[in-house]
Structure formats: C-alpha cells, structure tokens
Amino acid sequence: MKLSKRLQHIEQMVTSDYTHIWDCCCDHGFLGASLLSRQAAQTIHFVDIVPELITTIENKLQQFYLNSLSDWKTHCIDVAKLPLKEYEGTHLIIIAGIGGDLMNQFINDIHRKHPNLTIDFLLCPVNNQFTVRQKLIALNVSLKNEVLIEDNRRFYEIILVSSTSDTDRKVSDVGDDIWQSNTTTKANIVKRYLEKTLNHYSRVQQGSTDCVDHIISAYRNKV
Numbered sequence: 001m002k003l004s005k006r007l008q009h010i011e012q013m014v015t016s017d018y019t020h021i022w023d024c025c026c027d028h029g030f031l032g033a034s035l036l037s038r039q040a041a042q043t044i045h046f047v048d049i050v051p052e053l054i055t056t057i058e059n060k061l062q063q064f065y066l067n068s069l070s071d072w073k074t075h076c077i078d079v080a081k082l083p084l085k086e087y088e089g090t091h092l093i094i095i096a097g098i099g100g101d102l103m104n105q106f107i108n109d110i111h112r113k114h115p116n117l118t119i120d121f122l123l124c125p126v127n128n129q130f131t132v133r134q135k136l137i138a139l140n141v142s143l144k145n146e147v148l149i150e151d152n153r154r155f156y157e158i159i160l161v162s163s164t165s166d167t168d169r170k171v172s173d174v175g176d177d178i179w180q181s182n183t184t185t186k187a188n189i190v191k192r193y194l195e196k197t198l199n200h201y202s203r204v205q206q207g208s209t210d211c212v213d214h215i216i217s218a219y220r221n222k223v
C-alpha cells in the first residue's frame with residue numbers, strides 16, 4: 001500500500017515518541033498502518049465511525065500485524081468520544097482528510113473532555129484552514145510545526161500543535177512557516193496557494209453576507 005503524498009507528509013511529521021497515536025477518521029487505515037510498520041508509538045489506535053471500515057481494518061491487522069512490536073487497537077466510535085483516559089501516557093491525535101468545521105468540533109470536544117491531559121494534535125483539514133487556526137488560537141495551544149504541501153493539484157496545510165504552552169510559538173491566523181520558501185518549487189506552491197485562497201474568499205465576499213474582509217486582509221499581508 002503506497003501512501004498519497006499528503007499522507008506521506010503527515011506520517012513524516014510524527015517524529016516524537018508517543019505512547020499512543022490515534023489515527024482518527026482513519027478510513028482504510030493506511031496512515032495508521034504505516035505508523036505501525038515503523039513502530040512510531042507503543043500503541044497505534046485506528047478510529048472511524050463506520051463499522052464496515054473498522055471490521056476490514058481489524059481483519060487486515062490480525063492478518064498482517066499479529067506479531068507487530070507495537071500494539072494496535074481499533075475503535076468504531078465518534079472521534080469526539082476518544083477514550084483517552086483509559087490509556088496512560090502521551091498522546092498524539094491525528095485528524096486528516098475532513099473539513100475544518102467538523103475538525104473544530106472534534107478538537108473542541110476532546111479539549112473540553114480532557115482539559116488536563118497533554119495532547120499533541122496533527123491536523124490536516126481539507127478546507128477552512130483559517131477557521132481551524134482560529135480555534136487553535138482560542139485554545140492557546142503551542143505550535144510545533146507547520147507545512148504547506150501540494151498533492152494532486154490540491155493544497156494542504158499540515159499543522160502540529162501541543163495542548164501545553166511549553167514553547168513560545170503560537171499558531172497564527174494564516175500561518176507563518178508555510179509561507180516561507182527556500183526553493184523555486186516551494187515559492188511557486190506558496191504563490192499559487194495564496195492566489196487560490198484569496199480568490200476563494202473574494203468569491204465568498206461577493207456571494208454572502210458574511211464579512212470576510214479581515215480574512216482577506218490577513219492573507220494579503222502575506223504577500
């Protein structure tokens with residue numbers, strides 16, 4: 001199984017040691033399986049709300065990862081209800097491939113239910129990145145890493161944050177490092193992502209009563 005470029009980048013951003021990694025909204029479980037193959041944590045958890053998906057993953061894990069050095073568990077549950085308290089140690093929660101509004105609900109619910117747990121989140125929303133960043137700012141999490149990638153002609157921000165305020169780096173409303181480029185290829189991706197995002201919000205501005213002027217200004221300041 002070959003990971004998409006987007007999932008490969010997400011996978012490569014898992015560099016710390018964690019006791020538990022939660023591959024949330026795992027779908028076919030490709031990301032979690034890759035993390036399991038390289039024993040990225042003591043336990044890799046596969047989480048999805050669709051029973052058929054979890055049954056298929058469970059069968060494949062039984063078949064191919066029965067003697068894996070890392071443990072694995074499957075959970076057919078809503079991401080908002082992760083049973084973190086049942087598992088001691090450090091947690092990385094990965095949420096990718098869903099919209100920003102749903103992602104915000106998950107982050108909010110998890111944060112509200114586990115205010116005292118130190119949790120890292122690795123996030124890759126498919127849209128509404130600005131809204132996700134607003135949520136992370138409101139929760140006062142600290143920024144560990146952020147990258148911008150292009151995969152199959154779509155752009156993705158991947159953001160790694162920690163619920164502790166152990167670094168001085170804060171999440172900014174439109175990102176910082178993602179706009180930096182040290183190669184012409186990267187500069188080109190940055191330029192096209194900015195154009196695409198500004199075009200999107202210009203259309204929103206014309207077609208709705210929602211005020212997005214502040215969002216457009218924030219992105220324009222990146223030029």
Ligand SMILES: C[S@@+](CC[C@H](N)C(=O)[O-])C[C@H]1O[C@@H](n2cnc3c(N)ncnc32)[C@H](O)[C@@H]1O
Nearest residue numbers: 024025026027047048049050077078079096097
């Ligand atoms: C498009 S897939 C994303 C797969 C993978 N994470 C990726 O980035 O490619 C979205 C998955 O989210 C799952 N999902 C949607 N709502 C969910 C919820 N409330 N709790 C758990 N999984 C959910 C769906 O069943 C689906 O498998």
